[in-house]
Amino acid sequence: MASVSQIFDRTVRKFETREPLDAADRQALYDLPFDVRTIDANRYIVREGDRPPGATLIVDGLAFRQKVTVEGARQILSVHIPGDFVDLEGSLLRFADHNVQALTRCEVAIVPREAIVALIRSRAKVAHAMWIDTLIDGSIYREWIVNVGRRSARSAMCHLLCEFARRLEAAGLSKADGYELPMSQEQLGDALGITPVHVNRVLRDLDREGLISREKRFVRVPSWEALRKCGGFNENYLHLDQVAVDQPLAARA
């Protein structure tokens, strides 16, 4: 359970890597009104078609975006970690075009739409940092299109495992030799556009060949290099080192 003062810590830290903020910007973020809520795993945070009353910030736990076809097949679109706003779309667009669900039990802070809109109107740097964030989200979506469109199930799985590892590591949530995979095989299938049965077989094969070794959902990776190669993983698209482009790099040291 995060204390009240820590609610926006991760978000502020993330935004500062996008755009240098001044004290007033930081304060505006910390001054945002919010309502903390705990959401059980698998419960919906946002539903397609809804106009959510505010923007939801993940404080603790993981969430994912998802869309269901008319035939009933679910496709997971992205996974989000603490510090991420999961439905800015809801405050800036007319309605949500997809669903957001809690992946694990989540603690979220709901910020009223008016407060988000006011923040954006008054603090240009914060708005800019948020914009950069949506650009990076877009970049990750593009890579996922490649993953489901052009990689074999095996290769796509390795790519996904690399992405999670890298993002969890950047957020300080993983060990060096592996990590607790927070998804069921069915959810992995929905992220990769394959069936859960096939997920199982792919993981089994990767395990047999020594690319990973599993204990329950903990995935140990003997050679990141080998996994990276199998997935054709290049982390550039995550833009983990993103800093504002019109500031000299030296000024940020």
Next chain:
Amino acid sequence: MASVSQIFDRTVRKFETREPLDAADRQALYDLPFDVRTIDANRYIVREGDRPPGATLIVDGLAFRQKVTVEGARQILSVHIPGDFVDLEGSLLRFADHNVQALTRCEVAIVPREAIVALIRSRAKVAHAMWIDTLIDGSIYREWIVNVGRRSARSAMCHLLCEFARRLEAAGLSKADGYELPMSQEQLGDALGITPVHVNRVLRDLDREGLISREKRFVRVPSWEALRKCGGFNENYLHLDQVAVDQPLAARA
């Protein structure tokens, strides 16, 4: 060949549907310095890893984003029409994480990065409109993930045909009963994550069953309703009616 004064017309019009601009905002857009260039079909506009010298605006013709896996398979990520900036990423992020290619012969206007950055810093409403635009791009990427991940080739093709139709129509570039499909079957395959041979068979079957009828690349659609149903197409994700959310709708009439 668009005349100089028309270069930014489509962009201004599009942005105004995102956020009400005032005269100074419009003027700032029209005052942007630019360099017009003609680019042959298939030539690269932006290359992955590059830091482009400016943002590229499509004035005439079509372009597409694309990424190539280590195995050499190409995945098309999006298609862009006149009025779209195709590489804002290049001005706001550190480097391009994907390629942009001309789909048809294109006329583009290249706006120096410094001018784009200055525009964003000085005209908050323009920046906001651009941000909304990247949110909508994100929404389209999400739908494409669903398309390649969870729809059959047949259904994905119908969906893509509906999307093009709707976007071309919204931009005033198509007839009611069909349109000139601007892509080769190989490119369609790269957009759907399937082989060109399979594209051919899917199109043949759709034609035989009367869902479409083809003359060269012109696609006639006897029943949009039927095509829509086959693709599970719901245009919400295009956010074609997007207007600023903190403005009363009546104020825009």
Next chain:
DNA sequence: CGTTAGGTTGACTTGATTCAACAACAGTGG
């Protein structure tokens, strides 16, 4: 005219799905 890019079709192969059974495990309640 030859050359090239795009489109078309058939025969065969394969990666992934489907269906079905069962094992492991957590939570629940008697």
Next chain:
DNA sequence: CCACTGTTGTTGAATCAAGTCAACCTAACG
């Protein structure tokens, strides 16, 4: 404490959608 229930994971056998390979056709173009 154990039976009951639901969820997740595992495996085999049969099937299918899409890929591969290869031939050939057509139109555009220098």
